[in-house]
Structure formats: C-alpha cells, structure tokens
Amino acid sequence: MTALLAARGLRLAFGGVKAADGVDLDVRAGEHLAIIGPNGAGKTTFINMVTGYLKPQAGEIAFEGRPILGLSPRRIVRLGIARSFQLPQLFTEHTVLQNAALAVASRGTFWSAIRPLLDGAHVAEASELLGRFGLSDLAGRRADALNEGARKLADIAMALALKPRLLLMDEPTSGVAASEKMAIVETLVRVLREAGVTAVFVEHDMDVVARFADRVAVWNQGRISALGPPATILEDPAVQRDVIGIRVREGADAAA
C-alpha cells in the first residue's frame, strides 16, 4: 500500500526538549492512524510540522509523493491537508452555519465570489455537512454559545469542509464531558468513513483509540517507539506502562 504522507528523519528540538528526534512515519491512504503518548512527547508538534506551522530542523515530509516541507500552511491546505485544533478555532462572532459556509467558500472560487456567502450553494453544502455532524439544530447559534462537544465537532466540520484527502485532528475528544465522548467518537467514525478521508488523530483516551484507530503509533520522547494495530499495541506491556503512566499522571493532576 502506498503512503499518502511520508515523514522521514524529522528532528525538532525546543531548547533541550526533543519533540521529534528522527521520526519516520508513513500514513497509508484510507487509514485512521492514532498517535498516542505522554504529554509533551511531540504529538501536536508533528501536526504542526505537517501543516507547515513549524519547520523541522531536519528531515523530509512528502504528501502524495510531493515534498511539502517549507510550504506555508495556506499552500499545504490547498494541496489537501486540513487540520482541527485541540482548542476549537471557530469564528466566535459568526454563527455555526456562517463558520461552515466560510470554510466551504474558502475551497472554491473564493476571490471571484462577490455573491453573498450565505447564498444557495454555500449554505446547502454547509447545512448538509452540519447535518452529518448532527449540528443542524445549532446552525443558527453563535459559535461562542456552544458547549465544548459541539465546538469540537464544528471545528472538525470546518476542516472537513475543505474536502481534504488527509485530516489531522489534535485531541478530538479532549475537554469533552465523559458522557458525551463516545457519542462524538461515533459521529466522527461515521462521518469520516462516509467521506473516505484519511485521518491522523492525537488522542489520550485509549477507549477512543480502540474504537477509532486502524493503526496506533506510540510517540515517546520524540520517537515512534511502537507502531501497529490497536489490538497489538494496546496490549504491549511497554506501551501499557506508558499509557498507564499517562492515566496516573492525569488523575494526579485532576486531584491536585
């Protein structure tokens, strides 16, 4: 199977902290790849490097065989890589529908479009998209009036509106109430399978990973320490030690 995205020898250090220390990672077309690992290991840094927000000190990244290192975030989006954010980046003074419609409009004949943003075509596509995410009832609400779960979904919907071939999601369920979490995951799995989009997601919740991922990469101290199907990786004693370590630390943070 050919790699949609191929990263080779990525290195990036912030002072003494090695976020990436010689990372090789292939993302296969059509798969859902989870990246897990302790906080501060460099998982988000990987997304930032792929989307052009951060430039690695060494290494190469190729998307569909084409080198993308050094391109601006804008160019990379145009090539077909979209991202969502750990903290949803919505236009808070606009409605959910306007947010989605602007994302739809940004894809196409944006500069020539002097017709209203909220005209038939943009609205139809944006409404249909929000419907797939179960957000139809909230379409008329201002984006800053949503709960965290809906904001997360709207954020991902905006990324998906760009019709990417690769979608990078930074902790799609963090900050969401535990009771809502699995419902959001079910929505995401369904929508992304329907769209047939390749997805990479950073995640801390192993239940989400088990439900969502085709493959799991363990990012530890700037390296990929394990890579494979979830059944194998999540049972791996070394991984369990890392993963359990996260859980204990997060629990301790919450208690503190």
Place this chain on the structure above:
Amino acid sequence: MSRRALLELVAALAAAAIVLLVAALVPWLRFVLTIAIAKGIAVLGILLLLRAGQVSFGHALYVALAAYAAAFAAPRMPEALLLLPLGALVSGAVGLVVGLFVVRYREIFFGMLNLALSMVFYSVLEKFYALTHGTDGIRLPAIRYVGTALGPEEAGWATLAVAILLALGFGAFVRVYLLSPMGEALSAMKTRETRLEFMGIPARRVLLAAYVLSAVMAGCGGVIIAMTTRHVTPALAYWTASGELVFIAILGGAGSVFGPFLGAFGYELTRTYAAALVADAWQMILGIVLLGVILFAPGGLWGMGRSALRRRPAGEGAA
C-alpha cells in the same frame, strides 16, 4: 433581492430625498450636508477596517492625497467626472503601497503606523511651500460638470448630487462586499486570524483588499471636499482629521452601511449648531455625545435606531 435589502434600498433613497429637501429648504445647510456625505464615504472605508478589528488613525492621509491631487490637476482639467477617478486612483495606488506594509501589523501598531504616515504627509504639505503653498493651501478654479461651466449655486447642487450618487453606489457596494466571502473573512479575521490561514485564506490579502478599498473611498471623499470648499490645506491630513473619521465611525456604528452617514450627519450638524450656540464649547458637546454613545449605545446611532425599531410590537414592519 431579499426583503431586507429592498427595505434598505428604499431607506437609502428616502434618505437621499430628505437630504435634497433639507438642502433646498435651508440653503446654507447644503454645504454642510455635502461635506457630511463626503466624510461618510471616507468612513465607509474605516468601517471595512473596523470589521477586521483594525482602527486606522491615519486615513485623513488618503482624503488629503486625493484632495491635493484634485487641486493640482484642476487648473488643467477642471472636470468633476475626471477629478474624482483621478483622486480615487492616486489614493488607491498609495493605499496599495502603504497597505503592503501596514497589513503586516495589527491593532495599536496598525493604527499608529497609519497615524505616522499621515503625519509625514502633513509635514510634506506644510514644508514644501514652493509646491504646496504650505498652510496657505491651494485654491481650486471653478469646476465643470460633464463639460458644462456652472454658476456657484448650480455647482453646489451638482457636487451634492455627485456626492449622493457616490454614497449610494459605495454604500451598496460595501453592503454586498461585507456579505460576500471576502467580507465575512474580514470579520472572521477579528476573531481567529490563524484559522483563516489553515483554511487556505490569505488573511493579509483579505485585509489589503479592504485597505485599498478604504483608501479609494477616502479619496473620493477627499475630492468632494476639495470641490465643495474649493480650497485645500494641510489641515486635511492632520491627525485630528483622521481622528474625526474614527469618531464618526463610532458615533454612527459599524453595524451597517447606514452607520457612517448617520454618524457624519450627526457629527457635522452637531458641530455646526453647537459652534453657533456655544462657540467655545462645541468640542465639549461632541465629547459628551461620544462618551454617551460609547457608554450607552456601543452600536452607535445605527444600533440605537435599530433597537428602537425592534422594540416595537411584532408585525409592525420591523426590519
């Protein structure tokens, strides 16, 4: 056309008719109204920038640039319909060059850079006496309209008519622009500029387009002012003139294209009457009015009017 757009069109035409009527009934107000509309057109540009959360404290630069361009060209080319595009072109071209630089900055830096550049231009106008006649300024000859020489009375009416047509045209354009993806991206910049980049939208170019448009509109306002007063001085570029435009924008409200014109009429009429009634204290009256607007009606005069309409019982033709 939506019902709301139709309603706004009718309101705009009615407002234009009222302006003409007032100018006919109170002849000495015609001058004040023309200046108010010219400033309203310039403030439309300020409104575009406000949508992106940016305030320029230097847009008098573009008013003055176009006014001086008109003053220099008028002796050889005393035709209103040529001076207006010339002023718009000069201001737009300088706006493009300056814009490429200032759109890299945000908020206070954006505002102050604009202020600094406008004050540089003010100094140039003041010091290069041989060319600009310094603070004495330059007088414009009588202007022709479509090749016709008019008496002072007719010329006044003609300038007012041109101003009203431009205001209607630019008002309609800005209204369409703000509802287009370009305009929505402009207001999206205010809340999440980085997201725009991750959507493939070049935020700086969105702001640059708005900046150039704002310079063009300020330029048209400047030419109308030059044709109305027939005398341009460096005071047009002074920082208080830039502040005046921001003042009018806030007074009128940034929520609608009607705001800048409501603000401009409010400002010019308050100034005229306050100056006549309490000659030494008119700035104080304006200050109190602005304070009141900021504290009690952040949506400006437009916002006040709209909420008054909305408070009426439903079904009574609320907009």
